Amino acid sequence: MSKAPKSTAFPHRHLLGIEGLSPDEISLLLDRSEKYVEQNRKADKKQATLRGRTIINLFFEPSTRTQTSFELAGKRLGADVINMSVATSSVRKGETLIDTAMTLNAMHPDVLAVRHPDSGAIKLLSDKVNCAVINGGDGTHEHPTQALLDALTIRRRKGRLEGLLVAICGDVLHSRVARSNIHLLNTMGARVRVIAPRTLVPSSIERLGVEVFHDMRAGLQDCDIVMMLRLQSERMQGNFFPSVREYFHFFGLDYEKLAAAKPDALIMHPGPMNRGVEIDSLVADDFGRSVIREQVEIGVAVRMAVLEILSANIPPPADRNL
Amino acid sequence: MSLKRNERSGRVAYVNARLIDPATGLDGRGGLLTEGEAIADVGIGLFAQGVPEGVIVVDCGGQCLAPGLVDIRVQLREPGNEHKGTIASTGRSAIAGGVTSLVSLPDTKPVIDDMSVVEFVARRARLVGLAKVYTYGAITRGLKGAELAELGMLAEAGALGFTDGVTAIADAQVLRRALSYAATFGLLILERPEEPSLAKGGAMNQGETATRLGLPSIPRAAEVIMVERDIRLVEMTGGRLHLMNLSTAEAVEAVRRAKKRGIEITCDTAPPYFALNEIAVGDYRTFAKLSPPLRSEDDRQAVVAGLADGTIDAITSDDMPQDEDAKRQPFAQAAFGGVGLETLLAVSLELYHNGHLTVPNVLRLLTAAPSNLLGLTAGRLAKGAPADLVVFDPDRAWKVDADLLLSKSKNTPFDGRPVQGRVLRTVVDGRAVFELGSMA
Numbered sequence: 031m032s033k034a035p036k037s038t039a040f041p042h043r044h045l046l047g048i049e050g051l052s053p054d055e056i057s058l059l060l061d062r063s064e065k066y067v068e069q070n071r072k073a074d075k076k077q078a079t080l081r082g083r084t085i086i087n088l089f090f091e092p093s094t095r096t097q098t099s100f101e102l103a104g105k106r107l108g109a110d111v112i113n114m115s116v117a118t119s120s121v122r123k124g125e126t127l128i129d130t131a132m133t134l135n136a137m138h139p140d141v142l143a144v145r146h147p148d149s150g151a152i153k154l155l156s157d158k159v160n161c162a163v164i165n166g167g168d169g170t171h172e173h174p175t176q177a178l179l180d181a182l183t184i185r186r187r188k189g190r191l192e193g194l195l196v197a198i199c200g201d202v203l204h205s206r207v208a209r210s211n212i213h214l215l216n217t218m219g220a221r222v223r224v225i226a227p228r229t230l231v232p233s234s235i236e237r238l239g240v241e242v243f244h245d246m247r248a249g250l251q252d253c254d255i256v257m258m259l260r261l262q263s264e265r266m267q268g269n270f271f272p273s274v275r276e277y278f279h280f281f282g283l284d285y286e287k288l289a290a291a292k293p294d295a296l297i298m299h300p301g302p303m304n305r306g307v308e309i310d311s312l313v314a315d316d317f318g319r320s321v322i323r324e325q326v327e328i329g330v331a332v333r334m335a336v337l338e339i340l341s342a343n344i345p346p347p348a349d350r351n352l
Numbered sequence: 353m354s355l356k357r358n359e360r361s362g363r364v365a366y367v368n369a370r371l372i373d374p375a376t377g378l379d380g381r382g383g384l385l386t387e388g389e390a391i392a393d394v395g396i397g398l399f400a401q402g403v404p405e406g407v408i409v410v411d412c413g414g415q416c417l418a419p420g421l422v423d424i425r426v427q428l429r430e431p432g433n434e435h436k437g438t439i440a441s442t443g444r445s446a447i448a449g450g451v452t453s454l455v456s457l458p459d460t461k462p463v464i465d466d467m468s469v470v471e472f473v474a475r476r477a478r479l480v481g482l483a484k485v486y487t488y489g490a491i492t493r494g495l496k497g498a499e500l501a502e503l504g505m506l507a508e509a510g511a512l513g514f515t516d517g518v519t520a521i522a523d524a525q526v527l528r529r530a531l532s533y534a535a536t537f538g539l540l541i542l543e544r545p546e547e548p549s550l551a552k553g554g555a556m557n558q559g560e561t562a563t564r565l566g567l568p569s570i571p572r573a574a575e576v577i578m579v580e581r582d583i584r585l586v587e588m589t590g591g592r593l594h595l596m597n598l599s600t601a602e603a604v605e606a607v608r609r610a611k612k613r614g615i616e617i618t619c620d621t622a623p624p625y626f627a628l629n630e631i632a633v634g635d636y637r638t639f640a641k642l643s644p645p646l647r648s649e650d651d652r653q654a655v656v657a658g659l660a661d662g663t664i665d666a667i668t669s670d671d672m673p674q675d676e677d678a679k680r681q682p683f684a685q686a687a688f689g690g691v692g693l694e695t696l697l698a699v700s701l702e703l704y705h706n707g708h709l710t711v712p713n714v715l716r717l718l719t720a721a722p723s724n725l726l727g728l729t730a731g732r733l734a735k736g737a738p739a740d741l742v743v744f745d746p747d748r749a750w751k752v753d754a755d756l757l758l759s760k761s762k763n764t765p766f767d768g769r770p771v772q773g774r775v776l777r778t779v780v781d782g783r784a785v786f787e788l789g790s791m792a
Contacts, residue, residue: 227536229529244536272500
């Protein structure tokens with residue numbers, strides 16, 4: 031039993047996913063992130079908000095941007111940040127995971143930012159520790175901070191989320207980014223489409239509140255936002271499409287297909303990009319429309335906001351129960 | 353044979369014909385006018401007031417005039433096995449059988465799993481200029497049953513559908529992905545259902561005859577298991593599947609039930625499976641070694657019933673040329689397959705002569721139905737449609753003689769069979785490409 035969280039505006043100990051968050055809770059996180067966007071553009075980016083707090087980045091899967099982003103976020107708030115990259119043993123994953131969690135927990139961290147290749151693994155871990163846990167991506171389930179940074183990027187450019195038409199294109203089947211974005215955008219009143227070959231669309235995805243298309247031109251028609259996904263070959267068992275050449279021909283974002291979207295449609299990608307696979311280099315580097323770099327910048331601000339809000343809810347180790 | 357390739361510019365009136373258009377149900381005395389490559393007019397009583405000036409007149413002598421046959425399962429041997437047959441030899445065979453459009457399996461060398469091979473076959477066929485030749489693309493690279501071929505791009509290059517030809521896809525996950533991926537583009541997957549592990553090493557149908565002859569056999573379950581599996585995969589993926597060469601009672605029944613449940617599945621069979629049974633193997637006749645193997649008499653009757661009640665959607669020739677060396681072997685070692693283009697119409701008309709189907713219904717299975725399955729415009733007598741026609745006498749008796757076939761390979765399972773129904777003239781894009789009797 032944990033003690034009742036302090037904040038009533040965000041009454042959660044962990045951030046394990048977007049699913050289940052209310053529009054107000056999401057808006058609170060986005061609003062709080064806004065101020066950090068400004069702070070990060072100053073010469074002195076450092077604050078003392080989290081001075082004395084300990085944050086552990088626990089990554090069971092390789093990551094560049096997310097891990098760096100969490101590290102910078104923690105340090106800019108004045109916390110002590112430790113990075114742990116854990117090589118996973120695929121055989122005794124569950125056991126190793128819980129053992130690692132218990133060990134780290136005994137050192138009294140305040141926040142664990144965790145990435146794991148198995149869906150649900152971070153929920154399992156969060157049940158075994160008495161600090162706050164942030165899901166930095168679990169398998170093909172959720173990646174909540176990515177959805178938040180995507181939403182803030184859109185909101186800053188378009189002034190709103192409600193009523194926008196967003197197309198999420200590509201490897202939806204293997205994408206935690208897609209799932210978190212679908213939950214967030216639907217919660218905030220946007221309309222979501224997914225566009226992919228049928229082999230890369232998870233079954234019953236319509237039940238999550240999206241319209242499914244299998245043709246880029248049809249699906250991109252009138253869209254405000256074009257969100258591309260990375261083709262996650264490393265998660266693919268067997269072949270879901272014949273070749274990169276054919277994939278790019280039908281589903282890669284180039285100017286010809288993009289012409290179906292609104293003229294001011296934004297192009298987004300969670301990175302890392304496979305140029306010439308899901309996105310044409312010219313489109314990716316078109317800074318009039320591509321906000322791919324901006325997404326990375328805003329990612330740090332969003333993680334600062336999440337760290338701040340969750341830290342505020344966590345009592346000192348002496349008052350914690352497990 | 354007179355191939356009047358240059359007779360393309362003018363107008364030709366076909367008079368005194370029994371017009372049969374299975375697409376519309378038209379069946380009656382009338383005429384048809386072609387202009388260039390298309391049908392300009394058609395109807396009961398057309399030319400009753402005489403034929404206009406300057407039109408070439410072909411008197412059909414009261415015989416049937418129907419859309420040219422559309423054969424959706426033919427094995428071209430070019431490229432790669434030209435000693436068994438070429439695009440030209442298959443083309444001659446086709447037009448002699450009244451077939452004006454044919455679709456080849458991808459089992460050539462190289463395999464049709466690349467756009468360049470689709471284009472090669474199309475270009476060669478244009479130069480040959482006999483029947484219209486289309487191709488299927490391979491579902492998997494090299495027909496190996498593992499990695500998907502570039503279905504979307506192959507379809508853009510002209511592949512009409514996708515199949516791994518004479519082999520079924522053993523790995524259910526691969527077929528699942530193929531059906532699902534193909535459905536992305538609305539493409540049709542075709543499969544000859546036979547569980548490879550059960551068929552391996554078998555030479556004929558499992559049963560008494562195989563036991564008496566001491567031949568390794570293929571159980572009917574090999575087909576039924578695959579049909580049942582494929583139906584489930586179609587249901588799961590929302591793909592479109594066409595099953596080829598059905599030969600067993602239970603497979604026909606499985607499709608019948610699936611169709612009743614509203615599943616998007618179609619199927620065909622070939623003349624050997626409704627006109628012959630395993631007795632035809634007789635004294636180790638390798639011309640009767642087919643794939644799937646000839647089945648029991650009960651199976652044959654079930655196939656006839658499936659054709660009669662519409663469960664089976666089309667009839668194909670399953671034309672599979674094999675050279676003499678491949679067939680002049682001990683039965684178990686001989687190659688599978690028989691040629692079928694030149695006997696397709698006559699053997700199919702047995703369904704009419706035996707009282708199972710009307711002539712228009714037999715023709716529907718050979719023209720409009722297969723054409724619709726693949727989205728072709730052929731197979732109908734309609735204004736503006738391509739002038740692909742066949743004139744035939746449904747009753748004229750003749751005897752199949754392998755030596756008289758126009759195909760390069762002579763491996764017909766119907767050698768020596770008395771049949772009724774003779775192709776008199778075949779027209780492709782308004783040109784008479786075949787006339788009976790003018791054969792050299």
